[in-house]
Amino acid sequence: xxxxxxxxxxxxxxxxxxxxxxxxxxxxxxxxxxxxxxxxxxxxxxxxxxxxxxxxxxxxxxxxxxxxxxxxxxxxxxxxxxxxxxxxxxxxxxxxxxxxxxxxxxxxxxxxxxxxxxxxxxxxxxxxxxxxxxx
Numbered sequence: 001x002x003x004x005x006x007x008x009x010x011x012x013x014x015x016x017x018x019x020x021x022x023x024x025x026x027x028x029x030x031x032x033x034x035x036x037x038x039x040x041x042x043x044x045x046x047x048x049x050x051x052x053x054x055x056x057x058x059x060x061x062x063x064x065x066x067x068x069x070x071x072x073x074x075x076x077x078x079x080x081x082x083x084x085x086x087x088x089x090x091x092x093x094x095x096x097x098x099x100x101x102x103x104x105x106x107x108x109x110x111x112x113x114x115x116x117x118x119x120x121x122x123x124x125x126x127x128x129x130x131x132x133x134x135x
Contacts, residue, residue, distance in 0.1 A: 021052050031088055
């Protein structure tokens with residue numbers, strides 16, 4: 001399979017999803033770290049967050065256009081969290097979905113990046129199960 005160059009629009013998608021992935025992981029990581037004092041799980045999440053990177057950071061910044069994001073406004077369902085577990089669950093899902101988007105897009109350009117984001121996604125599935133079955 002030949003490597004396809006990524007367009008500015010795809011770099012925007014990558015930028016948004018890379019940020020979303022790391023932010024989602026960070027929310028769960030911090031809750032497990034500071035609320036639960038769970039060194040093992042928060043450390044695993046921290047390692048995953050650090051794996052969520054690419055070399056082309058200049059391209060991400062160059063094509064970022066968060067000011068003109070057509071879905072920038074918060075929707076009502078995003079404000080509806082019933083408890084801390086709903087926050088943890090929402091952020092696991094956010095991170096899993098974002099890693100899937102990155103995995104798919106990088107199938108066009110980099111098998112190495114694609115496999116990395118697939119690995120992150122499956123680790124997030126396992127950690128989500130561990131967090132919610134631990135209670």
